[in-house]
Amino acid sequence: MGQYLIRRLLTLTITVAGIMVMTFFIALVVPLDPLASLAGPQAPPETVERLRALYGFDQPVHVQFGRYMGRLLQGDLGTSFQTGRPVLEDILSYFPATIELATTALIVAVLVGIPLGVLSAVYKNALIDHLSRVLSLVGVSMPVFWLGLVLLLVFYFKLGWLPEPGRLDVMLLEPPRVTGMLLVDALLAGDLEVFFDALRHMILPATVLGLWGMAGIARIVRSSMLDVLSQEYIKTARIKGLTERLVLTRHALRNALVPAVTIIGLTYGGLLEGSVLTETIFSWPGLGRYLAKAFLTLDLNAVVGGTMLVALLFSLVNLLVDLVYAFLNPKITLTEG
Amino acid sequence: MRDPSRPASDLLLQVEDLKVRFHTLRGVVHALEGVTFHLRRQETLGLAGETGCGKSVTARSILRLIEPPGYISQGRIAFEGRDILKLSQAEVRALRGSQISMIMQEPKMALNPVIRVGRQVAETLLIHQPGLGRRAARAQAVEMLAQLGIASPGRMARRYPHELSGGMAQRVMIAMMLVTRPKLLIADEPTSALDVTIQAQIMELMKDLIREIRTSVLMITHDLGIMAESCDRVAVMYAGSVVEEGPVRAVLKNPRHPYTRGLLKTVPDNANPDQPLFSIKGNVPSLLRPQTHCRFAPRCEEAFDRCREEVPPMYSLGGEHQAACFLHHRAAPARPAGGVGAAEAG
């Protein structure tokens, strides 16, 4: 197990290096001149030139890269064009909101998806199975931005059941910032009003974001369960005289959930992706929205910094998933190497 | 092997006219067409026949493990006098694992890959004797493994199934299924997946254990050698029904059904290694239509008109030897064992 971990970390390091190179070069490939748009259409060429020198874009590519790497190692990701703040600061301030949203969405997805998948497999071809499969299909096919708009329209604008886009009611004060996650901080500060308000604000975005995850999880759990239920050892369990319920929970689920764990991990990665669009719709001050804006305005430092972070997170999640899978599946750890 | 001096009226299992159907893409498959046989206490009955003749389906029916699209359409399976087919789910579950067990062909597939084997063996005990306690169950499991010739059974118990060889896994499965000392053990091709050298070992271990526990065994196999070695009686199945039944010596030495005869001829004769290998001509019939005549007739060298028009009943040929073939139409039709004294009459 230890060997496996070390090997994976090594691969990760190389990948990370590659990520950095790649992100950097994407940014440089840009044919449009972001500085020109920053300076404004009326700006004279000298202004643009000065801006360029200021941001160091006049140097040859490898020098820029070297400088960037140097600064990176010091924790300096440059300054964002849009906010004027250091990118690192931006990221740290927006990051928790995204994590909070993504985690909530994942919890929803898992809590709904796994039971649906299990029921679907056990009662194959019954009504619950059909409903669940249709729901999964819709969930996986749904354009996230559209669903967000539709739900907002219905539940906020027309029915008024759920609050406006955003994290918190305008009139309420945020609790003292400990983790940056409103739910956690509110609980820590004992501020229940803020807690529940934040929770209410989270319902729509988490549902929208989580629907896709739920669909994927339900599908994989269903297919995995069906696969497991057809195995010989399930028959053995029945021969031993176990009740169906125990056959399911003690023997089937334990095996069926192993591939599901992988999917759950990957779903988390996918949720990070989906947050770009979801946060935009719900005006959620998170990394996704920050990135979207950065891409649109070609805020290069933000783009590079943000993308790199997302890629790193993504890789880490994948690594964790692989490790958990290896841990759960005795075959992998013992036959590796 | 059974002690011949014991009285013959201790009937453990009586299968009567069992019919099983499967609904498939291509139609209804009549897998079992009136299977009838019986098994006494501490007796080993071999169920022989080629792949697809219905041996496994019969085994599963006894444990009521036939699932849709299959169903038992008719029949009676009397275990110690009670019809299994009429029991409630809970009652069947009480029987499974404690009174009736089954070991299967692919032991490694039949064990749960993520649970240690010791725990799986102990589980059977804990299901039916919940008051036993984990430690006691584990101890018994380890003891059983030792009885099956496993050195360091304690260490073996902590292993996972994929770490075991085929022979080891089969021993674990046997332990798992015999640890509760069931009255009936169904062995579905227990050694077919194993190397020949291991086969003999496993069969020996099984025989010792079976004798000690005094279990009856329904030994399903297509290996005539195993049948000869371990069975008291044998029932030969073809295309969904029993075509011949009787004491193993009698059937092997003097087969009375053309199929059995053909089957025995296919065994290569070591005395004449240059003889061309024999195979019964023709193919196994499609089971898509219900049986209207002798299913073996198309391939039978001795078939005549009646064979293609009626279903032959079981004829009694003396000494518990029976065959379902019109060649014996002059003999008395066999009566199913189960009535008092019927078995003695023979």
Add this chain to the structure above:
Amino acid sequence: MTLPPPGRSLDKEELRRHRRRARRQFLTDSLILWRRNPLMIIGSLIILGLVLVAVLAPFLATHDPFDQILADRLLPPTAGRWFGTDSLGRDIYSRVIYGARVTLAIAFLVAAISTPLGLIIGVVSGYIGGALDELLMRCSDIFLAFPKLILAIAFAAALGPGVENAIVAIAVANWPSYARLARAETLSVKNNDYIRVMRVLGAGRLRIMVGHVTPMCLSSIIVRMSLDMGTIILTAAGLGFLGLGAQPPTPEWGLMVSDGRDFLVDQWWVSTLPGFAILVVVMGFNLLGDGIRDILDPHQRQGR
């Protein structure tokens, strides 16, 4: 048709007949599986519908999709304007109809670029192995380290807005999965007896890769591709929504949803209807993809 007695080999004519029969059997079995799978039929119908709509757009549309009649802006769905009009007075129904062309074009172009690219890289990488394999796989790992949508957005942003750039961006984000898949398949068949025989017979690497290994990978690649189509369309729509894909006045569905965002409350139809079209089409592709997977997946074909 009976098999010849053992000991006699088939002549050319019989061989041809057997082969034809086998092929026909494959198709018949596929057709049976297709028919038994009502969901797949629905999926196929949806996609067929999409293609027909795209092809017959000029006949199905009621108005010119680019025609702006400002007097008619933001009209609700009525008899004359089935889906209403948008903020520039354009007929939404007609734009949705013509949008089918854009969607279809994007989907197929992306597939046409990324699938063969990934396939080739994967097969070459897997078959030749060694340093080349390491290099190509590290490369694809780096691509795969980014969430696909973000990578596509990144490239689209870098290349500049526009449909062509969007297509390239999505294709770039997509090829690594196919490369990985093709490589995995290649690795597993590389040491097949069948391939070994070809090597012994002196067949060159190129011939083996193209003529023998690639066909073996095809079925899983096709399955993956059909399952991917839905995601590709969602990504394209997402890019359109963000303003990075198709540009106005192109009637791209994602772009149309974004256009209607400001009018969501009172003129819901501007955003809702094009988005619904996206949902239906993606569902169709997913159903079709599932069905294709069921057909081509060898486990399913046993006839159980």
